[in-house]
Amino acid sequence: MIVYYDARTESWFHTFQHQKFTLGVEEIPLLFRPTPSPSSIPFSVQTHQLNLGPLVGILAGRKGKESVVGNGSLFKKLQKSIEEHSGIALIFTLEDIKKNGIRGHIYIPEKEGWLKIYSPFPHIVYNRLPFRALEQSDQYQSAIRLFQEKKVCFFNPSFIDKYQLYTILKREPLLTSFLPETILIDEKSQLMDFLKKHTQIYVKPANSAKGKGIFKLGKDNEDSITVTGYSHQQTYPHYDTFWSKYKEIFFSQPHIAQAEVTPLLYKGNRFDFRILAHFNGQSYQVTGVGVRQSGQQNLTTHVLNGGKIIEFDEVKRAEDEFFIEEIVNRCGQILSDELGFFGEFSIDVGLTEKGEYVIYEVNSKPMSFDEEHIEKNRIDSLIVLFQQFFKKQLFTL
Missing domain, CATH: 3.30.470.20 (ATP-grasp fold, B domain)
Known part of the structure; x- marks a missing residue:
């Protein structure tokens, strides 16, 4: 069936007389209007026990006051496909979550642009926050609690350390x-013992992606230590020299060491x-x-x-x-x-x-x-x- 959003009044409605449809996970009753207004935008949706949907929220990040950041290509493909399968998808950020709903954006292919809408809480929230720091914020934790309270399905709760x-x-x-043997680097002697045991290891930030920050650490027959990165190689005469150079890196954010696999x-x-x-x-x-x-x-x-x-x-x-x-x-x-x-x-x-x-x-x-x-x-x-x-x-x- 078709549900409408009136951009002028920021309201959702249907045109089926004597029917009582709802929208979103809280099953908010929809208004009835006999005919759509010129400012109304139609959406094809499915029905389940008079509830319309699926209403899918895609949680993205925000950079500055206005810019929404994330996998834009995926968002557009997903929104298009959800609409083709009779559903509604909106992009929103943590700042867009309000007490009684979400103020997000829907991509309108016919207009090749985004429409800002106000929506009831969706049935599903697909977590695509691009930054780990956002997931560690009080704002994010508050959002999680709110979604749990509303019984929203929260899809993929976090990055994985x-x-x-x-x-x-x-x-x-x-x-x-x-699983290759792995340790969390927390002190000088611990990493030295791990390196002695395996002679060749990989060191990685515990919370990075796409291979960022990874390097290889090798112990030679003598006391020297060789660090190999993507485009450089540096040899240190002994472990103490290496540790003095890298300890601030290790303690600025968690790092793991992993035994090399040939x-x-x-x-x-x-x-x-x-x-x-x-x-x-x-x-x-x-x-x-x-x-x-x-x-x-x-x-x-x-x-x-x-x-x-x-x-x-x-x-x-x-x-x-x-x-x-x-x-x-x-x-x-x-x-x-x-x-x-x-x-x-x-x-x-x-x-x-x-x-x-x-x-x-x-x-x-x-x-x-x-x-x-x-x-x-x-x-x-x-x-x-x-x-x-x-x-x-x-x-x-």
């Missing part, structure tokens, strides 16, 4: 053998599987698998750092798909049990030179995939999930 992820997955018997090579370079996953109403399923291969440097396979895209079929082995399906479902269950509901995530998995699997990373807010078929599957999976939440067709995990 790398060390927290390690400690959570390490407790799972199915996954523990796939990777399996394909045509001379390492490669990783980038696995996208979604909840399907009963369990977690694989949405798509991309492969990223390192370029001139072997620190990371991220395309932004010189990596490249190769086809999954080029490197796929007979056992890979079964393994991927198994870990996807278990990782999804664990994350939701420990941190709150995750409807979407991605996993970075590598192979050792012996062909054994290694779980490097789990990302709660996957970037857009360059592979068009994976990105299409992603949008389709999200649409199905939003509709299931709206119609309350989900099974308990």
Whole structure:
């Protein structure tokens, strides 16, 4: 059916006489008008027990007073697809949350522009905040409490700290053998002992993404320490000299150290599987698998750092798909049990030179995939999930 938004009066209404429709998770009664006004904008929606929707909120960030920041390409694709499947999607920020609703933005393709609207609380909020600092703010915590009070489905509660992820997955018997030994760097001697034990380790900020801030640390036969970054290499005569240089970095934000894994090579370079996953109403399923291969440097396979895209079929082995399906479902269950509901995530998995699997990373807010078929599957999976939440067709995990 069609529901209307009157931009002049900031009100929602329908045109079906003798019907009592509601909108949003709180089932706010809609006004009735016999005919739309010139300032009214129509939206095609579904009905569930006279409640209209799905009404989906996409939580983005804000830069300055006006600019909304986030994955704009994903937002537009998602809004378009939600509308094509008879739903409403609005982009909003923490500042847009009001006492009785949300003042957000809807993209109007016909006008190639954004319309500011006032909406009841949505059925689902898809968390796409781009900055970890925003999730640590009092404003965000207040929003979480408000959504819980309103019984809004909050979708993907937070970024995942790398060390927290390690400690959570390490407790799972199915996954523990796939995790490189990892420590949280908190003192000089602890890191030195870890380096002595493994001789080659990776150091990463615990709260970074896209390979930012990663470097390799190596202990030579003598006392010297070699630091290898994306575009530089520096050797220090002994550990104390290295520590004096880096201690401020380690204590300015949490860092982890991870034992080096000697990777399996394909045509001379390492490669990783980038696995996208979604909840399907009963369990977690694989949405798509991309492969990223390192370029001139072997620190990371991220395309932004010189990596490249190769086809999954080029490197796929007979056992890979079964393994991927198994870990996807278990990782999804664990994350939701420990941190709150995750409807979407991605996993970075590598192979050792012996062909054994290694779980490097789990990302709660996957970037857009360059592979068009994976990105299409992603949008389709999200649409199905939003509709299931709206119609309350989900099974308990």
